[in-house]
Amino acid sequence: MSPPLDKRAPSLPPLHTVTLTVNGKETQLKLSPWTSLLDALREYMDLTGTKKGCDHGQCGACTVLLDGKRINSCMTLAIMQEGKQITTIEGLAPTPDELHPLQQAFIDHDAFQCGYCTPGQICSAVGMMNEGRVKTTADIRELMSGNICRCGAYTNIVDAIEEVINKQTA
Amino acid sequence: MTAIGKPISRVDGNEKVTGKAKYAAEFNVPDLTYGYVVSSAIAKGKITNIDASDALSLDGVLKVFTYKNRPKLAWFDISYKDQDAPPGSPFRPLQDETIKYSGQPIALVVAETFEVARYAASLVRIEYKEDTHETDLEANLHRAREPKSGIASLLKPPPPKPRGDFETAYQDASAKTNGRYVHAAEHHNPMELFASTVVYETDSKKKPKLTIYDKTQGVTNSILYVSQVFNIPFKNLRVVSPYMGGGFGAGLRPQYQLFMATMAALELKRSVRVTLTRQQMFTFGHRPATVQNVALGALPDGTMNALYHDAYGETSQFEDYTEVVVNWGGMLYPPENVTMDYKLVPLDVYSPLDMRAPGGVTGMAALEVAMDELAYELGMDPLELRLKNYSDLDNNEKRPYSSKELRECFRQGAERFGWSKRSFEPRSMKKDHNLIGWGMATGIWDSNMLGARAEAALLVNGKLWVSSATAEIGTGTYTIMTQIAADTLGMPIEDVLFKLGDTDFPIAPISGGSWTAATVGSAVQAVCEEVGKSLLKLAKKMPGSPFKSAKWEDIEFVDKHLRLKKDPSAAVSLMTLVNLNGGKAVRETSGVFADVMKQKNFTRSAHAAAFVEVMVDEELGTVKVTRAVSAIAGGRILNPKTARSQILGGMVWGISKALHEESALDHTFGRFMNHSLAEYHVSVNADIHDLDVIFVEEHDDVVNKLGVKGLGEIGIVGMPAAVANAIFHATGKRVRDLPITLDKLL
Numbered sequence: 001m002s003p004p005l006d007k008r009a010p011s012l013p014p015l016h017t018v019t020l021t022v023n024g025k026e027t028q029l030k031l032s033p034w035t036s037l038l039d040a041l042r043e044y045m046d047l048t049g050t051k052k053g054c055d056h057g058q059c060g061a062c063t064v065l066l067d068g069k070r071i072n073s074c075m076t077l078a079i080m081q082e083g084k085q086i087t088t089i090e091g092l093a094p095t096p097d098e099l100h101p102l103q104q105a106f107i108d109h110d111a112f113q114c115g116y117c118t119p120g121q122i123c124s125a126v127g128m129m130n131e132g133r134v135k136t137t138a139d140i141r142e143l144m145s146g147n148i149c150r151c152g153a154y155t156n157i158v159d160a161i162e163e164v165i166n167k168q169t170a
Numbered sequence: 171m172t173a174i175g176k177p178i179s180r181v182d183g184n185e186k187v188t189g190k191a192k193y194a195a196e197f198n199v200p201d202l203t204y205g206y207v208v209s210s211a212i213a214k215g216k217i218t219n220i221d222a223s224d225a226l227s228l229d230g231v232l233k234v235f236t237y238k239n240r241p242k243l244a245w246f247d248i249s250y251k252d253q254d255a256p257p258g259s260p261f262r263p264l265q266d267e268t269i270k271y272s273g274q275p276i277a278l279v280v281a282e283t284f285e286v287a288r289y290a291a292s293l294v295r296i297e298y299k300e301d302t303h304e305t306d307l308e309a310n311l312h313r314a315r316e317p318k319s320g321i322a323s324l325l326k327p328p329p330p331k332p333r334g335d336f337e338t339a340y341q342d343a344s345a346k347t348n349g350r351y352v353h354a355a356e357h358h359n360p361m362e363l364f365a366s367t368v369v370y371e372t373d374s375k376k377k378p379k380l381t382i383y384d385k386t387q388g389v390t391n392s393i394l395y396v397s398q399v400f401n402i403p404f405k406n407l408r409v410v411s412p413y414m415g416g417g418f419g420a421g422l423r424p425q426y427q428l429f430m431a432t433m434a435a436l437e438l439k440r441s442v443r444v445t446l447t448r449q450q451m452f453t454f455g456h457r458p459a460t461v462q463n464v465a466l467g468a469l470p471d472g473t474m475n476a477l478y479h480d481a482y483g484e485t486s487q488f489e490d491y492t493e494v495v496v497n498w499g500g501m502l503y504p505p506e507n508v509t510m511d512y513k514l515v516p517l518d519v520y521s522p523l524d525m526r527a528p529g530g531v532t533g534m535a536a537l538e539v540a541m542d543e544l545a546y547e548l549g550m551d552p553l554e555l556r557l558k559n560y561s562d563l564d565n566n567e568k569r570p571y572s573s574k575e576l577r578e579c580f581r582q583g584a585e586r587f588g589w590s591k592r593s594f595e596p597r598s599m600k601k602d603h604n605l606i607g608w609g610m611a612t613g614i615w616d617s618n619m620l621g622a623r624a625e626a627a628l629l630v631n632g633k634l635w636v637s638s639a640t641a642e643i644g645t646g647t648y649t650i651m652t653q654i655a656a657d658t659l660g661m662p663i664e665d666v667l668f669k670l671g672d673t674d675f676p677i678a679p680i681s682g683g684s685w686t687a688a689t690v691g692s693a694v695q696a697v698c699e700e701v702g703k704s705l706l707k708l709a710k711k712m713p714g715s716p717f718k719s720a721k722w723e724d725i726e727f728v729d730k731h732l733r734l735k736k737d738p739s740a741a742v743s744l745m746t747l748v749n750l751n752g753g754k755a756v757r758e759t760s761g762v763f764a765d766v767m768k769q770k771n772f773t774r775s776a777h778a779a780a781f782v783e784v785m786v787d788e789e790l791g792t793v794k795v796t797r798a799v800s801a802i803a804g805g806r807i808l809n810p811k812t813a814r815s816q817i818l819g820g821m822v823w824g825i826s827k828a829l830h831e832e833s834a835l836d837h838t839f840g841r842f843m844n845h846s847l848a849e850y851h852v853s854v855n856a857d858i859h860d861l862d863v864i865f866v867e868e869h870d871d872v873v874n875k876l877g878v879k880g881l882g883e884i885g886i887v888g889m890p891a892a893v894a895n896a897i898f899h900a901t902g903k904r905v906r907d908l909p910i911t912l913d914k915l916l
């Protein structure tokens with residue numbers, strides 16, 4: 001809705017060859033310098049498990065892990081992430097036939113409805129657990145608040161995460 | 171019955187948690203091109219010039235579509251009418267130079283990549299001649315008029331005629347309340363952005379053949395629209411939507427990305443994807459801003475004798491969107507003197523669109539606050555007032571409900587919540603610097619059943635394949651249909667595969683209005699019974715068959731066997747039977763409609779009682795819903811796990827509506843200014859605390875054979891008023907203006 005930029009169009013900058021390591025696999029892509037990591041995953045690598053809900057860092061649907069840290073993949077450029085270990089929902093489970101404990105807990109607790117925020121919620125929860133800051137249920141609610149679930153599955157999301165944390169610390 | 175009624179985990183759960191579930195923008199095909207929409211910067215006027223030369227000069231830009239170079243399209247309005255179109259003249263993207271609302275799509279830039287299309291779109295220069303627009307509902311109430319009626323009026327009846335003499339009764343009442351209730355527009359904002367991926371191919375005669383992956387609550391709706399607008403025969407079209415990242419009503423009409431992507435694919439003879447931005451998610455339907463007046467009167471003992479409810483809803487200049495806002499009080503409560511009225515105010519905005527419990531949650535958010543006010547005028551417990559005026563009749567129609575366990579909702583909900591420990595006086599339940607308040611409200615929603623078709627096939631490998639062109643919008647359709655099919659033929663759910671969201675499957679209505687479980691569920695049950703009847707025929711042909719004289723009523727399906735009810739040892743496996751079918755699957759297709767004769771003497775509704783506790787910080791005015799209980803009378807519960815989730819979702823929506831949601835219009839520009847998820851607030855995880863759901867037992871064989879009422883809306887309806895009433899109880903402040911943000915409490 002913004003008015004057109006009032007300047008002549010510069011010609012497009014050249015494409016760059018970018019090497020990304022996603023779910024343990026290296027892939028070379030030819031990308032614009034301003035292609036987001038999110039678009040690189042979805043449109044160039046067919047890894048559509050990572051979702052786009054806003055493209056502005058406001059919803060968390062695009063959350064992936066960069067060297068184990070959670071990040072909104074719409075808010076970073078693909079070209080900046082060479083050499084990092086990128087983990088998406090497709091690469092979370094130990095083997096293709098297994099589920100990550102959080103994935104199983106989400107199913108068991110019905111922690112989703114439409115499923116669109118779900119990959120982001122699960123990656124975000126993994127990242128949160130890596131941060132090691134969770135002491136209480138209220139902490140989970142607070143630290144998961146960057147991931148909007150419009151279906152309103154929040155209480156089940158918290159139950160699912162809590163179960164996995166409790167099992168790990170037990 | 172073994173699967174129905176069990177808390178089975180979603181059968182599509184694995185796909186959803188692994189990222190394998192594919193949504194409309196995720197079907198990647200070779201040589202895909204990308205369209206990016208340019209939106210109008212003004213709210214009303216005309217385009218005087220479009221300069222796309224800069225955009226077109228970029229490498230990789232294929233075309234910029236505007237009203238000037240768009241293809242010739244269908245001429246008559248009727249071609250643009252979808253299954254949820256209100257009376258009027260539907261909006262046509264790229265029709266001409268006229269601007270009807272802010273954010274109107276006015277150009278589509280198509281390029282080889284998304285990045286280039288997006289950049290090029292920013293280079294399209296558009297000049298306008300602006301007209302003065304009107305977007306302010308309150309400033310235009312004097313222009314209110316009767317809504318036009320049309321086919322939509324069938325499911326959305328206008329208010330009944332006044333009965334009795336409201337004026338006199340209200341004057342005579344010993345306790346009365348009179349208030350004006352306002353809420354702003356709201357946007358559905360499902361997490362998934364609206365998108366269509368149109369895959370272009372040609373048939374043997376070189377005519378275009380499209381497969382369209384669309385974000386929609388009904389593939390049938392999309393295919394009808396595309397076929398009519400672009401004049402393409404059905405046989406060359408297929409619309410597919412196996413998953414939808416949230417609907418809430420937003421997908422009940424084909425949105426403009428479908429038009430744009432289809433047009434571009436046909437013109438460029440290429441596959442095209444158009445995805446809207448989050449900002450553009452604010453440029454089609456929304457819940458209309460509404461102003462309501464409610465006046466209630468009661469006799470000293472609390473018996474209501476007078477009820478007045480009017481509503482002014484906004485609509486666009488081109489369609490009359492209506493909803494049922496004011497009728498509910500006349501249904502629920504028994505006063506003899508009732509006046510209800512509903513009017514529309516056309517503004518320079520897009521047509522509003524059904525949004526979760528459309529009209530119901532709007533009207534009940536006012537009426538149930540007014541009930542609370544009346545209780546306080548009477549000095550009576552708010553729950554006591556509801557019970558005093560409890561009615562087993564729909565008082566508008568003067569006919570009974572097919573079932574109404576609302577009294578039980580009140581009882582069980584109040585008990586779980588601890589309502590009896592409530593102190594009546596506002597501001598009487600403090601804890602540190604927090605004011606505690608308890609509020610409650612009633613919810614009601616229609617239980618409708620429409621018509622649908624389904625197909626079922628018992629395959630030679632013993633698996634059951636069932637399909638219907640309905641939608642999975644997060645409601646659990648895959649799961650409950652699998653359960654229904656499994657039970658009807660006595661099979662484990664692992665052996666049943668239910669498919670949906672494809673126009674190759676038998677027709678089903680758009681998924682909304684809480685009618686999918688009833689409608690498609692009945693169709694699935696019926697078609698599985700047809701398969702069962704064919705199996706019985708095969709069983710009769712077996713040599714020495716014990717079923718020779720058996721009728722349909724004499725048999726049952728248990729443990730993958732057909733057997734005699736009287737003599738379970740007379741059984742034959744389904745596998746054996748299907749092998750008697752000459753190597754073919756046993757396949758049936760059939761449809762169902764509501765039993766109108768059986769239903770016509772009853773009103774069919776789901777009911778709810780919502781109880782809410784809030785904590786309000788006295789100095790900061792911040793509100794926290796610390797706990798809430800919803801007791802639901804929703805007929806038979808097919809799956810308590812997914813059902814509970816639907817109600818939890820509704821409760822979260824109710825809290826969000828009461829405290830956060832508001833699409834704020836800047837009337838200078840006629841534009842929604844908070845068009846992002848950072849500024850359009852919805853409840854996040856930290857806003858939601860303890861939520862409790864109770865399903866009370868309710869039997870109903872009038873609504874449909876399955877006895878289900880649908881749960882998509884009933885969870886939200888009572889919640890906003892319960893929150894508002896709890897805030898009054900906590901603070902003594904009666905806020906009639908939603909959302910209740912902290913500035914209204916300071």
Ligand code: FES
Nearest residue numbers: 053055057060074
């Ligand atoms: S898509 Fe990245 S935060 Fe919303």
Ligand code: FES
Nearest residue numbers: 113115149150151
């Ligand atoms: S499951 Fe639909 S948005 Fe979270």
